[in-house]
Amino acid sequence: MPEGTVHEAEVHAVLSARSKPRSNGTIKKKVVGLSAALVIALVLPQVVTNTYWLGLLNFLIIYSILCLSLNLILGFTGLLSLGHAAFYGIGAYTTAILMTRYHVGFLPAMLASAMLALVFSLFLGIPASKVRGDYFTLLTIAFGEIFRLIAQAWIGFTGGAMGIVGIPIPKVFGMPIRTETQFYYLGLILLAITFVCLTIIVQSRIGRALIAIREDELAAKSMGINTPWYIIMAFTIGSFFAAVAGSFLAVYQTTVTPSNFRLEESCLMIIMVIVGGMGNLWAPLAGVLIMTLATEMFRSLAEYRMLIIGGIMMLVLLFRPQGIFGSSAFKD
């Protein structure tokens, strides 16, 4: 009897299990977990009525969308992009300008913002996909800085350092969104859409291709994966959702200024993704929660709270390099 036969039955079982999406137990657990999270998210504004905390929740939602989308680029594809804030900014400014000057409704403005970010991400992504590592990161930094400088200097169009103020109240299917709670539910819907879209993407062959590229690009290529195509795809999809977050920020804050989209914002998103965990779709949400709460709790320390945030990050990197819930670490 050949050695292989001992394991054939087992292998067969594993393979058959894999052809169905998941075994029943894991699916049940996932459904229970997701519905619990959803119920808590839906009930939360009934319990939390304090405006300050509701405002914090809304920023949590914005950062969640940003970090979920950044995770596709950073966690799944392994590209360290420091330009995510620029796409967030492109989304915010486009929505702000369309709504204040051209009286476009919120939903069309948001869609246009995301599409514009997608176009710009192609401008950056196509040349950037030809380089890797530090060079890629430098290109994204340059792009982020160019965006911020244009936003600051082109006073006639972007309002310069003062930014754009008086963004009108958004209407969604005729319903005006005014209170913190209403913004919360709007944000939650956007977050849910982002989550569902990204889940579908990472579980498809696209997700597998991205992980293969992260793990070993040469091997990915020799498997027949068109690596530049997938890298550009991850980059544009991530930027699209960053712009959705920006669009929501614009109507929520009613103002946008260049200081919302500095390099520090991109760094903060990266910290959140790393602390939460890369390469696991929902793990960055933990990073968002921890870092936002830490920033708020130590607000009294003013600038010094960055020390604590830096400290948290170092602890995570030392003791849990893959992040709190992550499945992948940076390669040595």
Added chain:
Amino acid sequence: MLKVESLVAGYGNIKVLHQISIEVGKGELVAVLGANGAGKTTLLKTISGLIKASAGTVRFDNADITRYPAEKIVGAGISHVPEGRNVFARSTVLVNLEMGAFLRQDKAGVKNDIEKYLAMFPILGERHAQLAGTLSGGEQQMLAIARGLMSRPKLLLLDEPSMGLAPFLVNEIMKIIKELHREGISILLIEQNVHKALKVTQRAYVMELGQIRRHGKSMELLESDVIQKSYLGEKQNPKRRA
């Protein structure tokens, strides 16, 4: 089947390959030998589209594939098993094999092939759920070969499969290569282990500084003076070798 003519390629302005011409017939097992830096890996990478040729042609099954992107070349039936194994370290053996079939649509066929190769490489069968990075060097090499086979290639390009392996494992790998050849896959094997490579292959090319210096039947090369001197150390009576 594969016909490379006057191929010139390199990195930027540095030319590594100077007018290389080689051929692999259907069902043949051919070696390209040479010292470090001779351009063997560059030759394979140019054939599989990872590097663009600056002149010359690569023809495969009568189609000119010189300008094809890498993924189209895989689709055409050439599978490249890169040097240094390059398995997806943080994925399981099973996922690695599935990735090898990335371009295939026939799910049932993929499943069958996975079972086939796990049976062919029993150690992989035993470790199918293990992360590829935790396998030993020899096991990773077997996985890399099996993964390369998952695209159902007509031609398999093997880049130094014996590199960094213990002598016992080198023999194992060579046995596997012979077995694959018997199954009818054409193989282009790149090796520094000249002696072993000449023993398993039918024909061989010897590369030096980006050019083909010699080529001929492997058995004849094994006994020729030049090869004996430059690659196998002092001339000995080959018949005395076990």
